[in-house]
Amino acid sequence: MTATGNPRMLDQPVLLAAGGTGGHVFPAEALAAELLRRGHRVGLVTDTRGKGFGQNLPDLPLYRIPAGTPTGRSLGGKLMAAIDIARGVVAALALLGLTRPAAVVGFGGYPALPLLLAARLRRLPVLVHEQNAVLGRVNRLVAKRASRIATSFPATRFLPASAAATVTGNPVRPAILAAADVPYSEPGQAIRILVIGGSQGARVLSDVVPGALAALAPELRRRLRVAQQCRPEDLERVRAAYAAAGIEADVAGFFGDVAERLAATHLVVSRSGAGSTAEIAVIGRPSLLVPYAHATDDHQTANAQALAQAGGAVVIAQDRFTVERVAAAFTDLLSDPAALSRMASAARSVGRPLAAQALADLVERMIAEPAAVKPAAPAPQTTRRTPSVKRNAA
Structure with a gap:
């Protein structure tokens, strides 16, 4: 499937959210490369701590927003993480107003959570990709409200029965x-x-x-x-x-x-x-x-x-x-x-050597669905004064 029949696909960017380990970053970068090959605009989103995401795609805009990791922490640590996530959602809402994306794709990990939550608040198409045979904790939080879920294995634990899931495989590096x-x-x-x-x-x-x-x-x-x-x-x-x-x-x-x-x-x-x-x-x-x-x-x-x-x-x-x-x-x-x-x-x-292509096909189908054509809401007037959104031109 290509984007040539739908100009909206090419005019509005697709935002990809990932961070943390290479297990999240590699498939996100593989999808970015495939979307770019098809003529899409792409933006990368991670948290303020994230390193490594986008190094193989230095010409793409990289946005950093706050995020927190509540697991494995004390009660006070969990509260601080929740505050960081809330700050990240506010920053992500501002980012969505600035970029007006056609869709948002998350690859798991807490750095992706604020953007995914904000995208659902804006009623934007959301796709989550799960690399493992067990749905990760962040993907579980958003699975029921995601437009589409892409899995790497035919059998994936904790996948909601009502989820619109497609097996695409896990994109791998060109080498x-x-x-x-x-x-x-x-x-x-x-x-x-x-x-x-x-x-x-x-x-x-x-x-x-x-x-x-x-x-x-x-x-x-x-x-x-x-x-x-x-x-x-x-x-x-x-x-x-x-x-x-x-x-x-x-x-x-x-x-x-x-x-x-x-x-x-x-x-x-x-x-x-x-x-x-x-x-x-x-x-x-x-x-x-x-x-x-x-x-x-x-x-x-x-x-x-x-x-x-x-x-x-x-x-x-x-x-x-x-x-x-x-x-x-x-x-x-x-x-x-x-x-x-x-x-x-x-x-x-x-093995699924065409996983990146299958994932890009799924993104394009999701964008093309009538229910997904609703544009993002206008940016709030305070967007320019939001200090939490940091754009890196890597």
């Missing part, structure tokens, strides 16, 4: 889409294993994976080529563990070429955040997933189980992720190349 063209090949003389656990690795992976690989049979261990991402404080001990076991390993605090490494690997060992599971599925690689035990509403377990149910992953809970258990899993997986190939195909079968 991942390029790497998805590389077909999976069974291990030959070398077996490549990629261990990743977020932007700086995960402590449990550093604690367990080197020992589990060292416990493999010598003929299997000699074939290993490991790349592991670690926290800076774990680098030297992980390198030493691999060297003592005679395992060839590339250990670093950050890999800037994760897409290429994913495409080249025979088995991924990873946490199961929304971005990681989406990228593994789009490229189509077998995986051993270790959900983060303290993730909100245990959403990482739900993400991992969705991939495992398709046949693309093995899941081990963190409290059962021991050297002995993981060594047994590695032995089973690495000793059966045909099974790895089947897992790769299964993972690819649930």
Whole structure:
């Protein structure tokens, strides 16, 4: 679907609200890029603390409004967060008057909440995108009043029965889409294993994976080529563990070429955040997933189980992720190349490489609906004196 048949789509911007982790920011930036490609105007909105949103799209206007996070705080902290959210709604109302958007899209997280609430007060079309297999807390707050909900998984917990939900998938980075063209090949003389656990690795992976690989049979261990991402404080001990076991390993605090490494690997060992599971599925690689035990509403377990149910992953809970258990899993997986190939195909079968296009289609359909054509209310006379709205020209 394109916007050429509806000039209103191109005249009024689409505001995208996100912040916090890369799990919210990456899909928002992917949608922004797709909307720009179709000729839309786009604005980005985050809170006054947010960093990183829009860095890959420096020419877009970036607006910052107040927001608060009430969870996990004392009663006084929750009250202050509520005040910040209320201030953010007032600022967001002013922003909507200034920009007069055609629609607002939220990607979860409390930085998106004030804009979503303000958009509903203005009766603007609102779409929320959920990256995980569990509807996040902010998305739950606005789900029943949203015009549309886009999900990444066919089964999403806490989704209201009455919600107008569409499965679009979770947009991934362009580098991942390029790497998805590389077909999976069974291990030959070398077996490549990629261990990743977020932007700086995960402590449990550093604690367990080197020992589990060292416990493999010598003929299997000699074939290993490991790349592991670690926290800076774990680098030297992980390198030493691999060297003592005679395992060839590339250990670093950050890999800037994760897409290429994913495409080249025979088995991924990873946490199961929304971005990681989406990228593994789009490229189509077998995986051993270790959900983060303290993730909100245990959403990482739900993400991992969705991939495992398709046949693309093995899941081990963190409290059962021991050297002995993981060594047994590695032995089973690495000793059966045909099974790895089947897992790769299964993972690819649930990947959604066209998620950004599907999400943009949904935004355009929502804008085009007759009920959504009502323009934003005129800006209040006090808009110019509202100090809470900060516009950054990144």
